[in-house]
Amino acid sequence: MPVSFESLKQGGDYTRHELAKAWGYAGIEAISRGVVTPAKDNKIILFVTRRKRPEDIQYRDDLVGSVLLWEGPNDHFAEDRMFNHEENGDEIHVFYREEHRDPFTYVGPMTLYCGQRLTDRPSRFVFQASAIAKQRAA
Numbered sequence: 001m002p003v004s005f006e007s008l009k010q011g012g013d014y015t016r017h018e019l020a021k022a023w024g025y026a027g028i029e030a031i032s033r034g035v036v037t038p039a040k041d042n043k044i045i046l047f048v049t050r051r052k053r054p055e056d057i058q059y060r061d062d063l064v065g066s067v068l069l070w071e072g073p074n075d076h077f078a079e080d081r082m083f084n085h086e087e088n089g090d091e092i093h094v095f096y097r098e099e100h101r102d103p104f105t106y107v108g109p110m111t112l113y114c115g116q117r118l119t120d121r122p123s124r125f126v127f128q129a130s131a132i133a134k135q136r137a138a
């Protein structure tokens with residue numbers, strides 16, 4: 001079953017439990033990673049926390065207006081899909097929160113503006129809100 005964003009509001013706050021229920025998952029395990037790629041779907045979902053718990057890997061991530069500065073995971077999961085998302089018809093959706101205890105705010109769909117593929121450390125990405133990226137391309 002494809003994940004739908006129709007019932008979600010950009011700027012709305014959601015917990016993983018609420019999202020798992022809305023998307024038909026039995027629990028949050030399927031969406032507990034920072035990068036989620038639902039089976040048989042063209043979506044890539046990023047769950048980003050700016051200030052991480054001390055025991056978590058301290059990726060440097062920040063949302064500045066409509067731009068997300070993001071370090072990918074150490075295992076480089078789904079990086080090829082992110083770098084080629086427009087050509088492949090994949091959508092990238094971002095949920096962001098300041099602290100690990102906060103609910104996530106649905107930022108919305110984003111487009112890769114630029115990125116630096118690294119192999120010895122997390123790759124770096126700059127995403128921009130899709131509507132703004134499309135306006136600049138026009």
